[in-house]
Structure formats: C-alpha cells, structure tokens
Amino acid sequence: NKHKVVITGQVLPSALAAIKQQCEIYQWQETTPPQLADLIPWLQQAEGLFVTGNIKVNDTLLAAAPGLKVIVQPAVGYDNIDIKACTSRQIPFGNTPGVLNETTADLAFGLLMTAARRIHESWAWVRDGKWRPGVHFPLGIDLYNKTLGIVGMGAIGAAVAKRAQVSGMKVIYYNRRPRTDQEQLKVEYRTFSELLAEADFIIVLTPLTPESRGLFGAEEFAQMKPTAYLINAARGPVVDSQALYTALVNNEIAYAALDVTDPEPLPADHPLLTLPNILVVPHIGSATIETRNKMAMLAANNLLLGLAGKSLVTCVNTEVNYR
Ligand code: GLV
Ligand code: GLV
Numbered sequence: 001n002k003h004k005v006v007i008t009g010q011v012l013p014s015a016l017a018a019i020k021q022q023c024e025i026y027q028w029q030e031t032t033p034p035q036l037a038d039l040i041p042w043l044q045q046a047e048g049l050f051v052t053g054n055i056k057v058n059d060t061l062l063a064a065a066p067g068l069k070v071i072v073q074p075a076v077g078y079d080n081i082d083i084k085a086c087t088s089r090q091i092p093f094g095n096t097p098g099v100l101n102e103t104t105a106d107l108a109f110g111l112l113m114t115a116a117r118r119i120h121e122s123w124a125w126v127r128d129g130k131w132r133p134g135v136h137f138p139l140g141i142d143l144y145n146k147t148l149g150i151v152g153m154g155a156i157g158a159a160v161a162k163r164a165q166v167s168g169m170k171v172i173y174y175n176r177r178p179r180t181d182q183e184q185l186k187v188e189y190r191t192f193s194e195l196l197a198e199a200d201f202i203i204v205l206t207p208l209t210p211e212s213r214g215l216f217g218a219e220e221f222a223q224m225k226p227t228a229y230l231i232n233a234a235r236g237p238v239v240d241s242q243a244l245y246t247a248l249v250n251n252e253i254a255y256a257a258l259d260v261t262d263p264e265p266l267p268a269d270h271p272l273l274t275l276p277n278i279l280v281v282p283h284i285g286s287a288t289i290e291t292r293n294k295m296a297m298l299a300a301n302n303l304l305l306g307l308a309g310k311s312l313v314t315c316v317n318t319e320v321n322y323r
Contacts, residue, residue, distance in 0.1 A: 009052030015296035070306020094302030105159030149199030152206025208235035221247035236262030
C-alpha cells in the first residue's frame with residue numbers, strides 16, 4: 001500500500017526514483033504552473049506534497065488535502081508556503097538549506113563580476129564580429145578597493161563575503177541583527193541607510209517576508225551612489241521593479257544584475273529588459289548539477305521521513321517536526 005504523493009512539477013530523476021520506490025505519484029507534467037483546481041482531485045487523496053516553487057501553499061490548498069502528513073520543496077526560500085497554516089494543521093514543511101550556500105554565493109558574486117567587467121556585453125560584441133573593445137566600448141569598473149554591501153547576512157552572505165575579500169573588497173552588511181561572528185568574518189555592520197550610502201556594490205540575499213517586500217524602492221535608490229551596482233539574488237519582490245526601472249533610466253544608480261525578478265519571469269516586453277544597464281538571468285542561483293541533485297535528494301528524503309511519521313532532516317516549523 002504505497003503512499004500517495006502529489007508532485008507539482010519536474011523533479012530530477014534520482015530523487016523521483018527514490019520517491020517512486022515507496023510512493024504512488026501524481027505529477028503535474030505541464031511547463032505552465034498548475035492551478036489549484038487542477039490538483040484538487042489528487043490532493044484529496046494525498047499524504048505527501050512535493051512543491052516545485054510553482055504554486056502557493058495556503059489554507060485553501062490545505063483544506064483540499066485533509067490527509068497531508070508532510071510538505072517539502074527543494075529550495076531554501078519558502079515565501080510561497082504559508083508556514084502558520086501548515087503548523088496549525090500539524091504538517092511539517094521541509095526546505096533545503098545548507099546544501100546550496102556556496103553554489104548560490106558563486107552565482108551572486110559571478111553576477112557582480114560579470115556586470116562590473118561587462119563580460120556578457122563583451123561576448124555579444126565579439127559574436128557580432130567585432131574585436132578589441134575600443135573607445136566606443138564601455139569600460140568596466142574594478143572590484144579592488146571597493147565596498148560591497150550585503151543585505152541579508154545569512155550563510156549565503158557569509159560565503160559571498162569570502163569571495164569579495166579575496167578580490168580586495170571591503171565588506172559591510174545589514175541584517176535585522178548584527179552577527180556575533182562578524183569579526184571572524186571580517187565584515188562590519190551598518191544600518192540600512194548607512195549601507196545604501198556607502199556601498200559601491202549591493203548584493204541582496206534577504207528572504208522575502210512582509211518586512212523585506214519592496215525594501216528597495218525610490219527612496220532607497222536615491223540614497224545609493226550614482227555609480228552603485230545592485231545585485232538581487234534573493235527574491236524579486238524585495239526590489240520594486242518600477243522604481244528600479246526609473247532609477248536605472250535616470251542613472252540614479254549605475255547598474256542592476258538580477259537572478260530574480262518581479263514578476264518572474266519578466267514578460268518579453270517588460271521595460272526593464274529594454275535597458276542597456278541591466279543583466280538578467282533566470283533564477284539560477286542554485287542551478288548546478290551537484291547542488292540541484294543534493295536539494296532534490298534532501299527534499300525527497302524529508303518527504304519519505306514525513307510519510308513514515310519521522311522527523312525531517314531540515315524542517316522550517318520544527319514545533320511540529322518532533323512528534
Ligand atoms: C532558490 O531560490 C531557493 O530558494 O533555493
Ligand atoms: C541568506 O540570506 C541565507 O538565507 O543564507
């Protein structure tokens with residue numbers, strides 16, 4: 001008698017095989033996200049739910065799935081999951097922190113370097129049959145002796161700081177609470193306003209919460225240096241897209257590099273995509289073979305543990321994890 005599990009999208013083969021051994025699966029196969037109504041017939045039977053970031057888990061969904069014992073998602077962020085609603089129904093939710101820190105730090109710092117040195121524009125230039133960037137090719141800027149401001153100094157932020165320091169950058173950060181290990185990390189705490197005014201590059205890594213939604217808007221861009229670069233590797237809505245567009249058009253800041261956007265994906269005719277001083281990649285922070293496999297296997301493992309009534313390895317609402 002296999003456990004019934006709903007999977008809302010694509011899952012890497014290793015993890016899918018592990019789940020299939022013990023479960024009967026109902027998997028959404030379209031590339032477009034499912035509507036709740038699409039999943040309801042499956043959810044009514046489900047004991048496990050494997051979310052792939054393409055649906056909101058809220059009270060309405062949970063009410064349609066009375067038999068759920070566990071919910072998992074292969075991601076560190078869980079802004080699409082109503083944790084309180086899960087907890088009130090005694091359902092543990094497992095995310096996948098830890099395994100993606102270095103990988104995501106590589107991408108965030110890679111975006112910074114790519115933007116600063118115009119690597120992507122240079123490649124387009126060469127592919128157009130040109131060579132030797134001359135006076136008409138925009139020069140990049142140095143990282144050396146510049147200040148990086150990290151907003152949201154968790155494990156990923158600490159991994160970014162190491163990379164920046166090797167490149168000769170000073171690292172300042174803003175967090176809700178200063179880190180107790182800041183001396184060891186060789187990073188200095190600033191208030192948000194101080195960081196905005198002082199940083200040459202800002203990397204955003206804060207989770208999306210009611211407090212961080214719209215954290216970067218017109219007022220914040222006005223406080224930043226006109227030469228500043230903004231890199232968002234967190235969640236799109238932490239940055240107000242309209243205000244960012246205005247700031248980039250008016251050169252209130254110099255450049256933006258985004259791994260995440262609002263909306264996501266950006267429609268092909270979105271104004272941000274028309275700008276010369278922006279670089280956008282499609283939410284690839286954790287997208288390496290090694291890390292995506294680790295994330296998928298950790299999520300699958302959490303799912304199977306939850307179905308067996310055991311504690312998940314990584315659980316957000318720990319108060320319902322230890323039963
Ligand atoms: C990706 O964005 C994640 O939250 O892991
Ligand atoms: C960064 O904000 C993290 O979640 O580690």
